[in-house]
Amino acid sequence: MNLPALYNLKFIDSIKNTKRPFLDTQGYGLTINPVDDPSQPHWRVIGIHHLTGAESHGQHNLFVDILDEHGERINNSQVVVRNYDLPPATLTLDKPANEPGTNTQMYFNDTLSIVVKWDGLPSELAEGFHTRHEDDDPPGSTRGHHSYYIVFQKSVGVTEHPPVTPKPPLTPPDASELEAELLATGQPLIQDLNREAALFKAAQAHGLGQRLTGEYELMHEGQTYVAQIFELGLVYAQVGQWDQVKVVDTSAREVTAFGPTLLWDNHITGFFGNRSQYWEWHLKGTVPNLGWIDFKDEVVNQNPVLREDGWVFKANKVYKMPRSADQPAAPAHAPITMPAMPPEPKPPTDPQLPKSIFAQARNGHFYLNDQPGRFMGVNIRGLVHYGQDPHYFQHAPVDHRTIQLQGAKDMNVRLVRVFLAHKDATPQEIERRLRDTLTLMKANFPDMYLLPALTNLYKDVPFYVQGDEKFYESQSPGGKEILNHTFYRSGYEENYLPFVRHIVTAFKDEPQIFAWEIGNELKAENAPELLVNFMTSVAAKIKAWDPNHMVTTGMISTRHAFMEGQTQLRDKLYGSNQIDFVTIHPYNGNEPPHPVENDSDLARKFKKPLIVEEAGFDRNHYSNRPEKTRGDLAFWFGEGASCYMPWGFVKTPHDNNDGDLNVGMTGPLHGDFNQLYELHRQCGQLLGTADIIADVRSIIAQLGLAARDAAPAPFGPSVVDGFDFPVGKPNAGGYYVAAGLVDPAYHANLGYWHSGEDWNGVRGQDTDLGDPVFAVAHGLVTTAYFFPTWGNIVLIEHILPTGEKLWSQYAHLKERLVEKGDIVRRGDLIGTIGKGADDRYIAHLHFEIRRHNLPASKWWKNTPDDRAQILRAYAHPTNFINNFRPR
Structure with a gap:
């Protein structure tokens, strides 16, 4: 997208x-602060554009240009960017003419400011x-992925003001007509609120409220008026006549931005998401x-708590929503509705308030998405710490x-259960790892959940809170x-508790x-009451810190924690309203001589779900681990377990x-893994099929043990049912096209015609190294090989419904996760983003769609x-995929 060509002349x-x-x-929320003396030469902002979704394509960048007084870019000029109190960064304008002169990325918690540092002005x-x-133009411009283009120009200043010819006097406009037009329409004014200005002072003098809800500029009968809207009225004045401010008190009028028939008396709860999603x-x-346009602003005026919550609706809060006067009080499409309530309702305190977006425990069962x-499950204890x-x-x-x-x-x-703490990482670093x-998971595994353990009993692995050694x-x-014992008495307040508070408050809405x-x-050795x-x-x-999520113990069993036979302590632990479900770690099927770890009686007694949180059979004692595991699955689900999680x-x-070499399920180490x-x-x-849950024990006992890849696939590759992105x-x-098919800029820089698209992560540089690459459609892998320069390439043959064939190529992969002859389906993981042979490139995916069967490493x-042949032999990847999406 050539931003300079599109916007510089407009600015x-x-x-x-x-x-x-x-x-x-x-x-x-952008502001422009003027220089002390604008009559002297200086750098002024002539335009700021918020990129559309099509322009931004998921990026989160601040793009910058600097122009001279004639409108030409000043190459090699510089700007200084600051982010809170971090050291300032100096950026140099050194990009080609068809793109902004420089740019910098903005991450989620950044707030940037920018000035020009050039020519001493x-x-x-x-x-x-x-x-x-929040999202404003999805999918390309969404929360966390907004971009801006700002242009500075050299201003030579103004030393003499040109003479002004007085305008002939105008007949004063009809006040009622003007006020009606001001109340009904207007265009956003680009000035910031100045609380010393005449309009604001007039609003306060007449008791119209402290909160400015809108600011407008309006042309009426040849004159320009400025109006500011407050909670209880409107103030306005003709531009230049700031001593003649008019006040319109709307508190007694039936005038709103939506007309007199709109009522905000529908109360909804149970929704989690942003304004555009609710809309x-x-x-x-x-x-x-x-x-x-009307809704997005007024819903915040009606529900000010949205500002405090980062413009996100929370599932456990109540919000006012609109309806027209001729509609019933309960909107047909509200997710959960309540009867009409008095103004400013208080959130219900009922602990059974549905929170469908979060996992829940109710009456001995788990509910995911209210089902x-x-x-x-599985244990991947180090997942967040990989790399x-x-x-x-x-x-x-x-x-x-x-x-x-x-x-998985x-x-x-x-x-997926993970160990979250790490002895060498601060809470802030752990937050970053978990967020990554x-x-x-949101992008690729949206139906999976994480169960983080917040510390570890044992010191022999690094999964405990920093400072607790x-x-x-x-x-x-x-x-x-x-x-x-010192830890359980009070030591946990030193490092563990601050770590827990940091994490659970940071992710309470996740x-x-x-x-x-x-x-x-x-466990507290021989001190169960202390535990x-x-x-x-x-x-x-x-x-208290996070009312949305469940809490559990992570224990092997109450027996392991010295509570065997101590009914009162066992009941105090799992009868507590603060503990939502029971965990056990019953290795080796609880068979003698191994101890019996079984608290299913407590789960039944207190109607709480039971998770077999770790399980496995020791390969040194069991030669038939799959058969033993099948019996274990049948037993525990028959006992009422809600989830079974193999270890390692x-x-x-x-x-x-x-x-784990002995009791794990570790593919590279265990011959029975498949x-x-x-x-x-x-x-x-089986567990995903609701109608057989009641008879789960007998059905599990009949499950086969054949490895999935032991038998050949019964059919060939499927005809495609549509294409997704790779x-x-x-x-x-989260990705954008850095270079397109026969891209002229690519040709100018490198001297070759580009036969596909280069896909990069929006975070830039090598941040997408190792990211997943997926098959765009059903097909047959015809090549999976390492080539000089290219690195790893996967080539997949696809059959269209017409019988026509075409091929998708994925190049520069770090890892190939398929082999020649594999049959894949749309969305299957086939590799990871790499840097080509010998890591010669910045990490990216080179992706092609070919109409002809060419060698996998064909280059032009x-x-x-060559350009003409490429256009005949290849399809434009993005356009092709957009035209053949799954139905």
Whole structure:
């Protein structure tokens, strides 16, 4: 998108004709601070444009240009960008003419300001650039993915004011007609609120309220008027006549931006999302004469709490919504409705208030998206730390996150348990790792949940809170170092509790968090009452900080925590309203001589779900682990368990140190992995079928044990049913095309005609290294090979419904996750984004759609004939996919 060509002349014309910069950024919180003496030469802002979704394509950048007084770019000039109190960054304008001179990325918590530093001239300061606004033009411009284009121009200043010819006197306009027009219409004014200005003073003098809800400019009978709207009225004045401010008190009028027939007395709750989602899903088209532009501002005026909550509706709060006077009080499409209530209702305190977006426990069952069910899980304890720990996880790069989650998804897993704390990471760093993991899951695994354990009993692995080393000691000669009594009495308040508070408050509104686990296998040696008091106290604090998520213990069993036979303590723990479900870790099927870890009686007694949170059979004692596991699955689901989670799940090509040699389900180490995988996959599929849940024990006992890949596929590749994008599936969310088919800029820079598209992550540089790459449609892998320069290439043959064939090529891959002859389906993981042979490129995916069957590594030169042949042999990838989306 050539922003300079599209906008620079528009910005220059705006300055010439209106003496004001061009701004289409109303509502985004941007301000422009003038220089001390604008009559002298200086750098002024002549335009700021908020990129549309089509222009931004999911980026989150601030693009910048600097022009001289004649409107020409000043190459190699510089700007200084500041982000809060971080060190300033100097950017140089060094980009080609068909793109902005420079740019910088904005991350979610950034707020940027920018000035020009060139020629020793003062500069206007533009500030308030951030990406935290809600979706306004999805999918390309969404919360966290907003971009701006700002242009500065050299102003030579004004030393003499030109003479002004007085205008002939005009007949004063009819006041009632003018006031009606001011109240009904107007265009956003680009000035910031000045509370010392005449309009604001007049509004306060007449008691119209402190909150400015709108500001407008209106042409009426040849004159320009400025109006400001407050809660109880409107103030206005003719431009230049600030001593003649008029006041319109609307508190007694039936005048709103929507007309007299609109009422805001519908009260809804149970919805989680932003304003545009509520509009699209529940309100659009249901209220006559109400449009998105009107709704998006007035809903905030009616519900000021939205500002405090970051413009997001919370499932456990009540909001006022509109209806027309001739509609019933309950809107037909509200997710959950309540009877009409008095103004400013208080949120209900009923603990059973539905929160459908979050996982819940009710009457002994889990509810996901308000639907009861049972499901499979896995333990991938180090998932959030992959690529971050060069010591313990030196063989677990960040792209293993994708491989592991894809393997779990294909096994029909819904829940992934992780160990969240790390002895070498601050709470802020842990927050970043967890957020990165959740971002990956939202884009590619939206139906899966995380269960984070907040610390660990044992010190032999690094999954405990930074600073807590001193609370670990051995309880017996030669025994493992575990958390001591000092920790449970008060030591946990030093590091653990601040860490927990930081994390749970940061993610309290994240629906893909299943629950918070107080810790892994915690026990206070021979002091069960100390442990119970610790558990219930911490759980209560978590609930206070985060009312949306469940809390559990993460215990092996009450027996393991020295409560065997102590009914009162067991009941105090799991009878607590702060603990939502029961966990057990019954290895080796609880068979003798192993101890029996079984608290299912407590789950039944208190009507709480039961999770078999860790399970597995020791390969040193069991040669038939798949058969034993099948019996274990049947037993525990027959006992009423809601979820079963094998320990040590690893689906990566090599051992990444996150499995378990003896009792794990670790693909690179265990010969029975494929059988176990297929067994769990079938069980997960079975549990997803609601009508057989009641008879689950007998059906599980009949499941087969054949490995999924042991038998050849019964059919050939399917005819395609549509095409998705190869990254950010299905709609390329978070990615953009950096170079297109026969891109002239690519040809000018590199001397070759480009035969496809280069896809980059919007965060830039190598931040997309290892990101997942997906098959765009059903097909047959015809090539999976490493080539010089290209690196790894996967080529897939597709059959269209017409019988015609075409091919998709995926190049520069870091890892190939399919082989020649594999049959794939749309959305299957086939590799990860790489940097080509010898890491020669910045990480990106080169992607092609070919109409002809060409060699996988075919490349073209720079002649006109080459360009013509490419256009005959290849399709434009993005256009092709958009024209053949799944129905």
